[in-house]
Amino acid sequence: MKQAATAPAPVTCDWHIHSCHSCDCKTGAYPSTMADLVAEIEACGVLDYGITDHIHTPFNLPDLEASRKAFDALPPNPRRHFAVEVSSVSQWEIDEVANGTRQNPVYGIRSGGPVAAELALALTADDITRLGIEYVIGGTHWPMYVPFEREAIIRDYHRQNIFLLTHPLTNIIAHPWWWMGHWQNPETKMYTAEPWFDDFNVIPTSMHDEFIAAARQYGKIVEVNNNAMLTSNSYPEKFKQQYCEFLAAVKGAGVPLSFGSDHHSQHQIYTESACRGGSKSFISSAARLAAVGITDADFWRLPPRKV
Numbered sequence: 001m002k003q004a005a006t007a008p009a010p011v012t013c014d015w016h017i018h019s020c021h022s023c024d025c026k027t028g029a030y031p032s033t034m035a036d037l038v039a040e041i042e043a044c045g046v047l048d049y050g051i052t053d054h055i056h057t058p059f060n061l062p063d064l065e066a067s068r069k070a071f072d073a074l075p076p077n078p079r080r081h082f083a084v085e086v087s088s089v090s091q092w093e094i095d096e097v098a099n100g101t102r103q104n105p106v107y108g109i110r111s112g113g114p115v116a117a118e119l120a121l122a123l124t125a126d127d128i129t130r131l132g133i134e135y136v137i138g139g140t141h142w143p144m145y146v147p148f149e150r151e152a153i154i155r156d157y158h159r160q161n162i163f164l165l166t167h168p169l170t171n172i173i174a175h176p177w178w179w180m181g182h183w184q185n186p187e188t189k190m191y192t193a194e195p196w197f198d199d200f201n202v203i204p205t206s207m208h209d210e211f212i213a214a215a216r217q218y219g220k221i222v223e224v225n226n227n228a229m230l231t232s233n234s235y236p237e238k239f240k241q242q243y244c245e246f247l248a249a250v251k252g253a254g255v256p257l258s259f260g261s262d263h264h265s266q267h268q269i270y271t272e273s274a275c276r277g278g279s280k281s282f283i284s285s286a287a288r289l290a291a292v293g294i295t296d297a298d299f300w301r302l303p304p305r306k307v
């Protein structure tokens with residue numbers, strides 16, 4: 001009789017979760033309240049977690065304020081935390097948004113800026129104190145006005161990742177080398193070649209070395225992202241395997257890893273496949289990670305809050 005493979009221990013923490021207050025979750029999709037969301041998370045066996053809505057430019061600050069208010073109204077759980085995901089953006093777009101002449105700049109200003117623009121974060125130390133933000137995830141989300149050309153994009157994403165690693169306000173670097181948009185096959189929704197999906201080795205080893213060295217020097221945590229990376233239906237299998245080897249190298253260099261679902265309400269991972277099975281589940285990621293020597297016990301955790 002065929003022996004069932006031993007299932008890896010499930011992941012029991014999630015440090016990257018968007019609520020209905022995030023700019024990219026205001027679709028009216030279930031769960032429609034933060035209270036519904038946290039009930040589902042906890043029902044999934046996730047013990048330690050954080051709510052991390054987006055801020056790209058100060059235009060999104062009211063979303064974070066609403067998120068904080070909803071968080072404060074939840075039934076107490078010391079292992080639930082309030083945090084944020086901030087994008088690497090340009091000082092140019094922050095200044096443009098501050099001028100007030102742009103129509104509804106929810107995602108900042110994604111074209112027309114200067115190539116090699118000075119990078120910036122919208123979040124300030126005052127915002128962190130005022131909103132009781134316990135940790136800051138920094139993410140590279142868009143090319144910074146460089147041409148859609150493999151080498152230019154790689155250099156640009158590396159520059160942004162290093163900016164986030166060396167920034168004094170960040171704690172966790174979100175989904176390194178995530179990509180969305182250009183080069184996606186409109187029929188299959190897959191990325192098959194540029195910028196790094198045919199072979200992750202197109203990114204020079206020297207960049208990975210510099211990334212790891214900066215994480216070590218600045219005491220940063222590197223994220224293992226479930227939805228956007230490990231279980232993305234748009235990324236090829238070979239890429240995912242290479243990516244897990246990169247994560248194992250990060251771990252091997254002594255850099256802490258955090259786990260994040262990157263749940264957005266429209267993905268509904270906590271209501272559909274959630275933690276317990278299915279292609280988007282934490283179990284499928286746990287198996288993939290176990291193959292490169294990463295387990296739930298490796299993941300960074302915040303201690304419980306005093307409530």
Ligand SMILES: [Zn+2]
Nearest residue numbers: 085139174175
């Ligand atoms: Zn992100």
Ligand SMILES: [Zn+2]
Nearest residue numbers: 016018085262
């Ligand atoms: Zn996110």
